[in-house]
Amino acid sequence: MVKKLPKTDVVIVGVGWAGGIIASELTKQGLNVVGLEKGQERATEDYYMVHDELRYALRYELMQDLSKDTLTFRGNEKMRALPMRQYGSFLLGDGLGGAGVHWNGQTFRFLPYDFEIRSKTIERYGKNKIPADMTIQDWGITYDELEPYFDKFEKMAGISGEENPLGGKRSAKYPTAPMKHSPQMRMFKEATEKLNYHPYTMPSANLSEPYENPDGISRAACQYCAFCERFGCEYGAKADPVVTVIPVAKQTGKFDLRTHSWVRRILHKDGKATGVRYTDVTTGEEIEQPADTVVVTSYVFNNVKLLLNSKIGRPYDSSTGKGVIGKNYAYQVVKGSAVGYFEDEKFNNFAGAGALGMVIDDFNGDNFDHSDVDFIHGGYLSLTQTGQRPIQNNPIPKESPTWGKKFKENSLRYINKTLSVSAMGASMPYKQHYLDLDPVYKDTFGDPLIRMTYDFKDQDRNLAKFTAKKAEGILKEMGADKIDTMEELGPYNITTYQSTHNTGGVIMGEDPETSAINNYSQMWDMDNLFVVGASSFPHNSGYNPTDTVGALAYRAAEGIVKYHKNGGLLV
Amino acid sequence: MSEEKNNDQVEKENLSRRRFLRNSGIAVGGLAVGGVIGSVIPWNADTAENSEQQQKETKNYNHALMYFNQSEFRTIEAATERIFPQDDNGPGARELGVAFYIDHQLAGSYGFNARDYMQPPFFHGEKEQGYQGRLNRREIYRIGIRELQNYSHQNYDSGFTELSEEDQDKVLTDFAEEKVNITTISPSNFFLLMRSMTLEGVYSDPLYGGNKDMDGWKMRDYPGNQMNYTEIIEGDFKEIPPNSLRDHM
Ligand SMILES: Cc1cc2nc3c(=O)[nH]c(=O)nc-3n(C[C@H](O)[C@H](O)[C@H](O)COP(=O)(O)OP(=O)(O)OC[C@H]3O[C@@H](n4cnc5c(N)ncnc54)[C@H](O)[C@@H]3O)c2cc1C
Ligand code: SF4
Numbered sequence: 001m002v003k004k005l006p007k008t009d010v011v012i013v014g015v016g017w018a019g020g021i022i023a024s025e026l027t028k029q030g031l032n033v034v035g036l037e038k039g040q041e042r043a044t045e046d047y048y049m050v051h052d053e054l055r056y057a058l059r060y061e062l063m064q065d066l067s068k069d070t071l072t073f074r075g076n077e078k079m080r081a082l083p084m085r086q087y088g089s090f091l092l093g094d095g096l097g098g099a100g101v102h103w104n105g106q107t108f109r110f111l112p113y114d115f116e117i118r119s120k121t122i123e124r125y126g127k128n129k130i131p132a133d134m135t136i137q138d139w140g141i142t143y144d145e146l147e148p149y150f151d152k153f154e155k156m157a158g159i160s161g162e163e164n165p166l167g168g169k170r171s172a173k174y175p176t177a178p179m180k181h182s183p184q185m186r187m188f189k190e191a192t193e194k195l196n197y198h199p200y201t202m203p204s205a206n207l208s209e210p211y212e213n214p215d216g217i218s219r220a221a222c223q224y225c226a227f228c229e230r231f232g233c234e235y236g237a238k239a240d241p242v243v244t245v246i247p248v249a250k251q252t253g254k255f256d257l258r259t260h261s262w263v264r265r266i267l268h269k270d271g272k273a274t275g276v277r278y279t280d281v282t283t284g285e286e287i288e289q290p291a292d293t294v295v296v297t298s299y300v301f302n303n304v305k306l307l308l309n310s311k312i313g314r315p316y317d318s319s320t321g322k323g324v325i326g327k328n329y330a331y332q333v334v335k336g337s338a339v340g341y342f343e344d345e346k347f348n349n350f351a352g353a354g355a356l357g358m359v360i361d362d363f364n365g366d367n368f369d370h371s372d373v374d375f376i377h378g379g380y381l382s383l384t385q386t387g388q389r390p391i392q393n394n395p396i397p398k399e400s401p402t403w404g405k406k407f408k409e410n411s412l413r414y415i416n417k418t419l420s421v422s423a424m425g426a427s428m429p430y431k432q433h434y435l436d437l438d439p440v441y442k443d444t445f446g447d448p449l450i451r452m453t454y455d456f457k458d459q460d461r462n463l464a465k466f467t468a469k470k471a472e473g474i475l476k477e478m479g480a481d482k483i484d485t486m487e488e489l490g491p492y493n494i495t496t497y498q499s500t501h502n503t504g505g506v507i508m509g510e511d512p513e514t515s516a517i518n519n520y521s522q523m524w525d526m527d528n529l530f531v532v533g534a535s536s537f538p539h540n541s542g543y544n545p546t547d548t549v550g551a552l553a554y555r556a557a558e559g560i561v562k563y564h565k566n567g568g569l570l571v
Numbered sequence: 572m573s574e575e576k577n578n579d580q581v582e583k584e585n586l587s588r589r590r591f592l593r594n595s596g597i598a599v600g601g602l603a604v605g606g607v608i609g610s611v612i613p614w615n616a617d618t619a620e621n622s623e624q625q626q627k628e629t630k631n632y633n634h635a636l637m638y639f640n641q642s643e644f645r646t647i648e649a650a651t652e653r654i655f656p657q658d659d660n661g662p663g664a665r666e667l668g669v670a671f672y673i674d675h676q677l678a679g680s681y682g683f684n685a686r687d688y689m690q691p692p693f694f695h696g697e698k699e700q701g702y703q704g705r706l707n708r709r710e711i712y713r714i715g716i717r718e719l720q721n722y723s724h725q726n727y728d729s730g731f732t733e734l735s736e737e738d739q740d741k742v743l744t745d746f747a748e749e750k751v752n753i754t755t756i757s758p759s760n761f762f763l764l765m766r767s768m769t770l771e772g773v774y775s776d777p778l779y780g781g782n783k784d785m786d787g788w789k790m791r792d793y794p795g796n797q798m799n800y801t802e803i804i805e806g807d808f809k810e811i812p813p814n815s816l817r818d819h820m
Contacts, residue, residue: 048819049816049819051776051795051797052776052816053775053776054771054775054779059681060686065686066687066688067685067689070688074700075699080694080696082700082701082703083688083690083703084688084701085687085688085701085702086684086687086701088701180804180805182805183806183807223798223800224801224804225798225800226800346808347808348800348804348806348808348809350792350794351800351804352800352804356804390774390788390793391770391771391774391775403653403654403743403766404653404654404656404740407654408655408658408660408663409660411791412791415791416791416792416808440692441690442690491699492699493698493699494699494700494701495698495699495700495702
C-alpha cells in the first residue's frame with residue numbers, strides 16, 4: 001500500500017548543494033517545498049570528534065553506504081560490468097548537505113571557453129581538431145549569461161579569493177580576502193612567476209575571515225585545522241549546505257525537510273511529472289508525494305538512475321549515438337602530476353585547509369595554443385596544502401620499497417620534505433562513454449544499479465603527460481632535489497581515489513535532439529521536471545565542478561519560479 | 572648492526588612470551604600475553620624508575636582479543652612488525668599495538684564488510700574493477716594466516732613466527748608478489764590488506780588500539796588532533812606535541 005500525501009508546489013529529490021540552494025531560493029519566493037533526502041540529519045555539533053582520519057577518511061563515515069547502493073563499472077562495452085564493491089575513485093555524498101559537507105571547498109568558475117567549447121575549438125583549430133567520437137558540444141549558455149549566478153553562489157558561500165588573471169570577467173570581487181600563504185605556496189608563487197605564468201590564490205570556501213552573507217548567515221573563519229576534505233567542519237567555517245542555504249529555507253517555514261526518505265520513482269502522466277514515490281527507510285513505508293514541479297538534485301549517478309528507472313526521457317544508445325539520458329559521462333584527469341623531494345627543507349605539511357593553495361591557469365582551457373599538441377583543453381596546475389594526515393600520506397621515492405625497514409625510514413624522512421604539483425585535467429565526453437542501467441546488479445530495493453562504461457582515451461593520456469611535464473618544470477624551478485613525474489596515465493582504475501567530479505548523463509544544450517535539458521535545467525521532454533547538478537555538464541572542465549553546479553542551481557531556481565507563474569518551456 | 576639488535580630483542584620477547592604461555596596465560600602485572608610486553612617498557616628508558624606506577628597507569632584493558640586466537644594474533648604481530656619494524660626512529664608495529672588494532676577492526680563492521688556491496692553474482696574481474704570476492708575481511712585474514720603458516724612450514728620447516736626476520740621477509744615477499752599458489756584468496760591482496768591495516772594501526776588515533784602513546788605520530792612529528800594551525804600556517808616548520816581525541820573529551 002502506498003500512502004498518498006497532500007500535494008505540494010515543489011518536491012526536491014536529494015538535499016545537497018543543488019537541492020539546498022533551490023530549496024532556499026524557492027521558499028524565499030513563497031513556494032511550498034518538500035525536500036526528500038535519503039540519508040540522515042546533520043549538524044555542526046556532530047563534528048566534535050571529527051579529527052579522526054580512520055573514521056572519516058578511510059571508513060567513509062559521511063558517505064553513502066555502498067551495501068545499499070553502488071554502481072557497476074566496465075572500461076568498455078566488451079567487458080562484463082562489475083559492482084564497485086568498495087570505495088576508491090570517487091566518494092558519494094549521503095545525508096543532509098550531501099557531499100557538500102565533506103568537500104574541500106576549492107571553488108572555481110569554468111572558463112568562457114567551456115560553455116562554447118565546440119564552436120570555439122573549431123573556430124581556432126578547424127573541425128579536424130575534434131576526434132570523430134568526441135561528443136563535445138556547446139552548453140546552450142555563455143559565461144556572460146551565467147556570470148550573475150556564479151556571483152550569487154560565491155556571495156552566499158563567502159568565497160575567499162583574488163582575481164584569476166586568466167579567468168572570465170567578474171562583475172564583483174570575491175566577497176572575502178584570499179587565504180593565508182604558507183611557505184610552500186610562496187615557493188610555488190615565486191617559481192611560477194619566474195616561469196612567466198600567472199599564479200593566484202586558490203578560491204576557497206574555507207572562510208579566510210568571519211563573514212555574513214546576503215541571507216544574514218554569519219560564519220567563523222577557517223582555522224587551517226587540516227581535517228577538511230572527507231570531514232565536516234566543526235567551526236562552520238567551510239561553506240556547506242547545512243550551515244548556509246538549508247537554515248535559510250527552514251526559516252521561511254515553507255520547507256518541509258524529510259530525511260531517511262529514499263526516492264525510487266518520479267511519477268508522471270501524459271508527459272508531466274505528477275510527484276515522486278519514496279520509501280521511508282526507517283519504517284519501510286512506501287509514500288507518494290504529489291507536486292506541481294519535481295526537482296531532481298541527487299547527484300550525477302542517481303539523477304540518471306531515477307530518470308531511467310522512471311522511464312523518462314530518451315535513453316542514450318551508444319551504437320547510434322541517439323538518445324540523451326546517460327550520454328556524455330565524463331570525469332577528471334588528475335594523475336598528470338609530479339612530486340618533489342626537498343632534502344634540506346622541512347614543511348608544516350600536517351597543517352592546512354581543504355582549499356588552501358596556489359594555482360596557475362596558463363595551461364587550462366584554451367589559454368594556450370593547442371596547434372602543436374594532440375589534445376584539446378587542459379587543466380589548472382596547483383600546489384595545495386590540505387593537511388597530510390598520516391595514514392594516507394606516506395610519500396616515498398618511486399621504485400623504493402613499499403614496506404619494511406627502508407619503507408619506514410623513507411616515509412618518516414620524506415613526510416615533511418615532499419611537495420606535489422598537481423593537475424586538474426579536463427575530461428572530454430566520447431560516444432562510447434555513458435551511464436545506463438545494469439542488467440544484473442540491484443540496489444537494496446531491487447532497483448537496477450547504474451552501469452558506467454568509461455576509460456581514458458588518447459586525449460586524456462596526452463593531456464596528463466603534458467600537465468605532468470609542466471608540474472615537473474615548476475618543481476624544478478622551486479628547487480626540488482628529486483622529482484617523480486607521472487609517466488603513463490594507464491587505464492582508468494576505479495579503486496584509487498582521483499576526484500568526486502563525475503559529470504554528464506543529463507546534459508544541457510540548445511537542441512532537444514542532443515541534450516536532455518535546457519539552460520534552466522528544465523527537461524525538454526517534461527517541462528515540470530528539473531534535473532540539476534554536474535549531470536548537466538556536457539563535458540568537464542579543468543576545474544572542480546561545484547561553483548558551476550551552484551551557479552546552474554541558482555539559475556534553475558529562477559527558472560522554476562518563472563515556470564510556477566507561467567508554465568511552459570523557459571527557452 | 573641494528574638488525575642484530577632487533578633479532579636479539581625479538582628473541583628475548585619470544586622467550587618471555589613462551590614462559591608466559593607455559594604459565595597457562597597467567598598475566599604478570601595484569602599484562603596479556605603477546606607483544607604487549609612493549610607497552611610496559613617505557614620507550615624512554617629514563618622514566619624507568621616510575622615503572623611500577625606506570626604499569627598501573629598503562630594497564631590496557633583494551634589489549635585483549637576480540638577475534639583472533641592466540642596463534643593467529645602472534646602471526647599477525649610478527650608479520651606486521653616486518654611491514655613496519657622497530658628501528659632507530661622508534662617502535663615498530665608490535666610495540667605500537669598494531670595487531671590489537673587489526674584484531675579489533677576485524678571484530679567490527681570493517682571485518683564483516685558491512686558497508687561494502689557484497690551481493691552476488693561474483694565474477695572474476697579486471698584489476699581496475701576492484702575486489703570482487705565473496706569473502707569478507709575477517710575470513711580473508713583467517714585463511715591468509717593459515718596460508719602464511721603452511722607456506723612457512725613447506726619452505727622453511729617451521730611456523731611463520733619461528734622464522735628469522737630474513738625468512739619472514741621472504742615469505743611476505745612471495746605473498747606480495749603473488750608467488751604463492753592459493754586458490755581461496757589472492758595472496759597479494761591479503762598482503763596489501765595487511766599492509767594498509769598496519770599503517771592504520773600505526774597512525775590512527777590511539778582510541779582504536781594502535782599508535783600506542785601516539786608514538787607513531789611522534790616519529791614523524793605529526794601533532795594529531797589540534798584545534799587550529801592559524802598561528803603557524805604562514806611560518807616555517809614547527810614541532811608541536813601531539814594530542815589525541817582522548818585529550819579532547
Ligand atoms: C572528498 C570530496 C572533496 C570534494 N572537493 C571539492 C572541491 O574542493 N571543489 C569542488 O568544486 N567540488 C568538490 N567536491 C565535489 C562536490 O562535493 C560536489 O560537486 C557537490 O557536493 C555536488 O552537489 P550535488 O547537490 O549535486 O550532490 P550531493 O552534494 O552529492 O547531494 C546529493 C544528495 O542527494 C541524496 N540522494 C541521492 N539519491 C537519493 C534518493 N534516491 N532519494 C533521496 N535522496 C537522494 C544524497 O544522499 C545526497 O545528500 C568534492 C567531493 C568529495 C567527495
Ligand atoms: S580546514 Fe578550515 S574549513 Fe576546513 S574543516 Fe578545518 S577549520 Fe573548517
